[in-house]
Amino acid sequence: MTTPIRVDIVSDVVCPWCAIGYFQLARAVRDTDIKIEVHWNPFELNPAMAQEGENLRAHLAVKYGTTPEGSATARTRLTEMGAALGFIFNYADDMRMYNTFRAHQLIDWAEEQARAHEAKMALLAAFFTDRRDVSDVRVLAELADDIGLDPRAARAMLDSGERADAVREKQRFWTARGVQGVPAMIFERQHLVTGAQGEATYASILKQLKAAQAA
Template sequence: MTDTIPMQIDIVSDVVCPWCIIGYKNLEEAVARLDGQIDVTVRWHPYELNPNMGPEGQDLSEHIAEKYGLTPDQSADNRARITMMGENVDFPIHFSSDSRIYNTFDAHRLLYWAGKEGEKGQQTALMLVLFAAYFQGGENPGDHGVLKRAAEEVGLSPDRAMEVLSGDEFAKEVRAEEEEFGNAGISSVPTYVVNGKFAISGGHPPEVFEQALSEIARQGDEILADDLAEELADN
């Protein structure tokens, strides 16, 4: 009988990144396929797509045009693709004419708190609730009322959540993690760091994650990061 291999997966992500939830759902499927072979612990880490965004946010179409230079038709095609990918992973993603993009720093502070003080699995549960609040409910993930409700929904203390949000608790820690992963060369999300050594970037299909995780479990430190990157590129 093969022993189950423990595996740490650190996910660098943002709450308003559609590929982050699509990628996570595919990762989740891959881990399920490897049940009994690997024992995965997940921890989420902050990445702000729009660190200078004001609290009121910005119209999403306007933001996409300014940041990425996409035409309205290109933006519509991109949204249609994202919507289809969300359906494929059983996570509906809704866009509308009044969709907005928001600052997520306080969401990351709350997620850091959940990872530090919460029970196992509560940080992931909170992240999923925030993904749903934004992509399915059109809510502002920086709004303290939304964040308080999300914390309560996953069994975290709403009073403690508001205590964190009302001040600057964990702000330094979030900034430090952003800097740490940035210095490590991570400049896009989602990025998955496996066992502190192997980085997998992008929202790959489940079979790609399954192959990569299986290879890491099988070879451990013997596999080279460059070799894994080459295998992922081939897929």
């Protein structure tokens, strides 16, 4: 019997390609029937983002020079890809980009209670599907409640900032090892794969690693 393949995923909860990449990986897992053990790791696309956030389209125009036409094309593509993978992107012109540092603290806290994956999935859906403010402590406490954690304890943790240093240290750990963009997936602590590479690529990687386990 082989052990599950460890996959460290470095990502942000407001990164659409991080959502696509994970669900492509999940599809590859389903298709190959190869078990994995996912560990979520923090990355902030916009660490200096103000707490009130910014209009998403305006933010992308300033940061990447994205035109309205380019934004519309990208949103359509992501929406179609997400739908094919079972994830809903629900873009709107008034959608906002938010600071995600508190969201990563929630995931870090949830990890201690074996709920990191549920927290990550809830945050992705909250931002992309429900267009909720994932920097808002009240929203984060509600999401904690949704996945079976104590919302009052979640809010107290976020208000205290007790997880801040741990999250910063995890961010430094991965950037020091060359992770500059996301999604980044590290298979078995050795093999770094960046970007959303598609189900076929992930399936091939999983098969190779499983074969190596059996060798």
